[in-house]
Amino acid sequence: MFSRITAQLPADGLLFHTLTGTETLSRPFVLTAELLATDARIDRHALLGKPVTFSLPTDGLMSALSPRYLNGKITRIAVRSQELSGTRYAVYQLTVEPDLWPMRRDRNLRIFQSQTVPQIVQTLLKEYAVNVETRLAGNYRVWEYCVQYQESSLDFISRLMELEGIYYFFRHEADKHTLVLCDAPDQHQAFPGYETIAYHVTQSGGVVTEEGISQWSLAESVTPGIYSTDDYDFRKPNAWMLQARQNPASPVPGSVDVYDWPGHFVDHSHGESYARIRQEVWQAEHHSVSGSGTATGIAPGFTFSIINAPHFSDNGEYLVTSATYDFAENSYASGDTGDSRHNIHFTVLPSSVTYRTPPETPWPKTHGPQTAKVVGPKGESIWTDRYGRVKVKFHWDRLAKGDDTSSCWVRVSSAWAGQGFGGVQIPRVNDEVVVDFINGDPDRPLIIGRVYNEASMPPWALPAAATQMGFLSRSKDGTADTANALRFEDKAGEEHLWIQAQKNMDTHVKNDASHSVANNHSHYAGGNELYRVETNRVHGVKGGEERLTGKGKLDAVVDTYVVGSGTKLRFECGESAIELNANGQINIVGKGFNIFVQGDGHITTSGGKLNLNTDGAKPGTSAPGSSHKQNISQAVDNLFPPKQKGQAAPAAPKAAAAPAKGAAGPKNSDNFSTISPIILRHEGGYANRASDKGGPTNHGIAWDTWKKYSKEDLGVEPTLENLKKITPEQAEIIYKKRYWDPSGFNDIKDPKLALMSYDWSITSGGAGKQIQKLLNSQYGQNVKVDGVIGPDTISAMNSVEDSGKLTNSIAEIRKQYYTNLTISDPKNLPNLNGWINRVNDCLDFKG
Template identity: 90%
Template sequence: MFDRITVLLPADGLLFHTLTGTETLSRPFVLTAELLATDARIDRHALLGKPVTFTLPTDGLMNALSPRYLNGKITRIAVRSQELSGTRYAVYQLTVEPDLWPMQRDRNLRIFQSQTVPQIVQTLLKEYAVNVETRLAGNYRVWEYCVQYQESSLDFISRLMELEGIYYFFSHEADKHTLVLCDAPDQHQAFPGYETIAYHVTPSGGVVTEEGISQWSLAESVTPGIYSTDDYDFRKPNAWMLQARQNPASPVPGSVDVYDWPGHFVDHSHGESYARIRQEVWQAEHHSVSGSGTATGIAPGFTFSIINAPHFSDNGEYLVTSATYDFAENSYASGDTGDSRHNIHFTVLPSSVTYRTPPETRWPKTHGPQTAKVVGPKGESIWTDRYGRVKVKFHWDRLAKGDDTSSCWVRVSSAWAGQGFGGVQIPRVNDEVVVDFINGDPDRPLIIGRVYNEASMPPWALPAAATQMGFLSRSKDGTAETANALRFEDKAGEEHLWIQAQKNMDTHVKNDESHSVGGERSHYVAKNELNRVEGNQIQAVKGGTEILTGLSKVDAVVEQYVLASGSQLRLVSGESAIELNANGTINLIGKDFNFFVENDGHITTGGKLNLNTSGAKPGTSAPGAGHKGDIDAAVKEKFTPGKENKAGAIASAPADASQNAGAAANSQAPSFSGFGADVDNMVEKSPTMKQDITTLKKRGWVFKEGAAGKGTFADRQSRTITVDKSNMNDAAKVVQSLSHESGHALYKPDINVTSRETYLNSALSDEGAATLNNIRVQREIIANQGGDIGIAGNAANQKGYNGIYDSLSKGNISESEARTQIGRIFGKGEKTSTTNQLYEDYYGGWYDKNYPTK
């Protein structure tokens, strides 16, 4: 009846003996073949991973055009010795699997974004060189974010296809096999020549003389009555997402309810589709038809129509869902062709019933939180959306670019999240955040915290500042010196609250405000101050009050103005004074006086009126001609540097109770830079230079004049910037020196002594930072019409320096790259002001001396 089964292998001398195994819809097949050879020395290793094809002759029930093929890859080889009919054979046992076999054995973590399940499946199949035919007819949702998480690639695509109702089978050819994706009953055809297969009864003890079906068995089983699934989408928090679907095949619909949560969907229609697919799984399981036969055209994924079925109602078309093969050719050993065995045990489903793969593949779960780095587009330090979500790069993600394409938008937990109220703290690019996953689902990350690391340290030095807690923000794209702050110091005896606004501060009290200070209070305003009171204002001072004004002071009232003193009231100005005493005496003193009235004038006295009385003495005194200078000095004394409180505001010096404004000591206004008014005026035109000096002063740096000819330099250890005395007569030179050395002082080079080259690069980057700062200050001063301070160093190098600075300004290179490029030019073209060596030789000599063996 049957012709011999043959095998095609990339090796000679092997004869087919047996073939067993199972093919099932949506499962990789596993076949086991035994081949015979008289030579046990065949190179087994050379066969691993190679293709093999088994050719099964067809009987041609309906004029079959070609034989049936089973093609796959050899994934295991074993050999044993066996004696058959007096001949010793080497029996080679081959395990044969589809091209999917590497996808069963790998393990990966990978993110897919904005793709449908068919797109994800085909991407992975293509990467593993699996031949694919797509017959899908359904419309599939786009998954915003889908993660393969610590699972094989096959498990990953299997669970997705099970959820979406996609299944597959293999179509075998002489030299390959193809994975066919399906989602509907009409996507299957009969194996050519086996459109109809007859059922016949095998005679007791006899054999069948033609291909057909010899056993046919039907069974029905109880399946659940209703399937329910639900989920939640934060973008539609009040949406009703629950989906329920009854199983009409259940004998007691609704009595057994299977409820799944979460359902892996965020759209109502997707949940409806998933519920329908689960219902179709049960419908397929409800009717179980199995059988066996010899028709080699019975293959999973193909249909056939049975005729002459045991029950007339069973005649009809069926889809083969699984086939278990048992083939043998024993004539090599016995010489008897009757020993051949060609049996196929199978399961089928009426072709009108939609097949769905049971959801058996496990969905991965995360095991606790993990950390990730916040990312965003190039040049952005804060990247968020309307929900305050951010993008992250997981440490395990090998394919991520580290930009805004690295993940989906991830929600951020907040200490308080209300309806238009609560707390907001957006994690910034490069922050390390703690990520957990809702219900352990890797597709649903949630940021629950933030942590420091070696690259992102706490704002206050620990453990020294362990008693301090609070918040220190950072101006967008700013530095450590540009921040808003709220800090609490809880060290016993030194408790302190520090508040800083980097620019503006607005406080709005909708009703009453009470302000109480137990000790002293200092108030400093660098520019103007405006106080407005809609009602009345009362100021009460138990002690004295002193008001010093550097220019003019105007008091103006619409109605009555009263100046009252319980003892004495004096108005003084230079050589003049008016004094009103509580005893009724009024004294005036001055050089001249003039009374002028438009109309009548009256002088009335109860006693005598004496004019030009001989020997009379003044009843009071005037401050004298130096009075204005004394007041000016007293005002300036209140703004003397060095009298700053911990919050950075200038505090007034304590007043001496015996001293009045007229006795204040003369003093000169201090220089901001420490190098005089001309330098200060130029510094004022550069925001960078002004901020640098302020920052360095806060850090304890000192600016001083050095000896002539000894050079200009910054000493980080002593926190001193020394300017060569020979530059002191040129304000532009001084500012140039300050801008360059401040660049050194504010930059912290990462010195790398691994090799001479790495050391030179890291050391010269310090010079690059200083030169960049010099150019930045120079351009700011020029832009504000303040003159040109120039660039420190060799004029021949300045074109190169400016070109690099321009590239940095345009965003073509990073700050780090700019420092390195300028540093290399600096090293080869500039000399030190102290040793007159090229900087490359200066730094290189130090390295050679300290690391002679490297």
């Protein structure tokens, strides 16, 4: 007869009755035990999650050194009343699972970067306090990017281990169990004392009284003949990635092809390894051996050698891959003569065959696109690589810092992508992008679009400008006024095309170019203009033409220079003028003249006489006079009125005109009276929590503040009792005098922006610097980052054209600040919802 099985757990008065369940390689075990007691009032809740150990005696001829243990945690407990052999018992039914039980029940979305599968597995096992031993001998690839996506932690690590050929078993001890990671046959040993187990031949109806194996059966199954897998790497678009592996154990090798796409690899050697692992799965499945026995040393993950096997060729060493337990003891009642039952049904594999876990755990699929925020290192507004990829932070990623470590490089779809040609539009940091996933694989994100949100609005006001379409870029680290632009206005009767170059504009035409304007055309150059024509030029004006030059003008030609007029040609300068008429009359007027030639000269009048110094002669024309220069200068100036000089084309309509940069808004004397109730609504009554470094607080007035200002501001002695009695109206006086008025928050034009900034400032010492950094990085300001919300900072806030957008930006970084605070210190979790609601109240403020 066998010795009794016993159970050790943190409760008295429970006796072992039965134990059933299965242990399998690479699967968490589930055992069901029944324990007997005469008391049905044992605290069941107190036993949940607690350890229990079953001691299995090692009797018979095996002469084991110590009992075999089965250890786990109680995950379910039920009780019923049952009569056994005339005695009424409370039967407690326990469900026992390994330390992995929380990992079966959780669900998470999490990103791992630049880690191997063993590193990922050990990270998660450590977080769940699972004892682990690593016996791995293989070399494992580094996963650049690996995502746990809406799945349990156990499913996540299971699918990765199945892919890479890693499996595990549990080594049980008296007070714990250890998960052992393996990847090769030589990493297994026999259970002490069970190196050899005999097969017992019994006559029909015979009883075996010592440990051994009583049943032994063999089976062979058909398996596919070839496994092939393939994948694609955009960095090597022409590379041949296909890997195929033939299964020699198949009855028809090569005839049944299992083809997997994608293979989850981008390196040729990794694909080769995955194909080999799948082949080894089939080899292990092809030849199966099962049996039954009473040797308690038959345990998954351990080996034994069978002797006296039914077929001599079966004698040898085997690895136990699963064990199903059926253990029972009699009811301990007087007169109960029932025998104990210690049966184990098992499956084994020749120890020389490599075990691989069948790939049964599904890989998660994403269900449609989602959005994410583009991120980058601190101070960078554009962050990309040679492929135009960017980094993003997914909205579900609770652990990301929101910088360039938040994700892998993500490819960006383009409307046109060719071999050295196409379109390029790099998403900027803080843009919201639409992300889909190749083949639904969360490890392979792809940006397919961009969207606007409340913090990132369209470049022109909608719906007022709904007829406008186009592109408006932004100078890197620039302001709302620094951009290249192409905009189409499609309003009927007001159609308009606007092109703006923020600095230089170069147009290169490799052949002909034509430019036609049906109506008026204006051209303005704020600096110099150089006009070059290598051959001939024709300049024609059907109507009149005026050319005005503010300074000198030089016309010089190498050959003939002809100036012609069909009616009159006139040259004038101040008090002088020369006039040539079509009828042949030439008039010259001036105050004096000087003609000097070094050679001969002739004045000939062929048709009449030449009069010199004639009394009473009158000029044939008139000169413009001494004001001629001034008149020309004025005419030039009239072409360049100050309001037009350098002015760009009009911008799209906005909801409201922007103030001049740096201009403070008008004083809002009533801002505090409308804002204060919102603040006080979130500041509770008296509290003195040990976790609050500020000490005693009432209506948001901390002890140090009370001691400093209560006497001066309220005429009240700075005692703890008086702090407890402070009214909201008294707290409001201190808030206004000590925080509101000195800082100049009253000068902020937008009341909602004033509330959002002021509320953060009184709840966080670092708010000032965060607001200043935001103004500099996203709104083109240049304020000193000193944490002081003074005139310069407030002036910069007022100069932001869209104050609502700035308010939303501050709200976003406030929420991220509180979230990061909670992640770094989980004790803050109870406060998180209150903090977020406080920000939302500020956003809902109507002013």
